[in-house]
Amino acid sequence: MRFIFLATHLNSGYEKMLESISKHPHIHCLPITKIYTHPSQILAIPETKAKIYIGTLLYNYSLASDAFYRDCEFMYLIRGENSRTKRLYKMSQLTPKHIFIDKKETLETFLGVKLGLQNMV
Numbered sequence: 001m002r003f004i005f006l007a008t009h010l011n012s013g014y015e016k017m018l019e020s021i022s023k024h025p026h027i028h029c030l031p032i033t034k035i036y037t038h039p040s041q042i043l044a045i046p047e048t049k050a051k052i053y054i055g056t057l058l059y060n061y062s063l064a065s066d067a068f069y070r071d072c073e074f075m076y077l078i079r080g081e082n083s084r085t086k087r088l089y090k091m092s093q094l095t096p097k098h099i100f101i102d103k104k105e106t107l108e109t110f111l112g113v114k115l116g117l118q119n120m121v
Helices: 016-019 067-071 083-093 104-111
Strands: 003-005 027-028 052-057 075-076 098-100
Touching: 003 016, 003 083, 016 027, 016 052, 016 104, 075 083, 098 104
Parallel strands: 003 052, 003 075, 027 052, 075 098
Antiparallel strands: none
């Protein structure tokens, strides 16, 4: 199982992206309301046929442990510049395994799947 966090913010277009990628049979998007307190929570996620699980971090409090930065992959979808996006950029500096999603091809390469959808990022 591959687990990836999508770190983003309101008005970034994340909803459209998640809706598009969740249609892929190998990808399972987890509920946005989840708060991650310890990496062991990832192991407790019920398995599906998906090979990639995506947890969305929409708020700072959604990730409550620095251990995730070391152990997980992160995708950053950032649009515009405000205090929230500046915090996301700082957060990315703590994340060794991360990518900024700027177009569909970047996302497909990072996930290792062909999404076959247009204009979702």
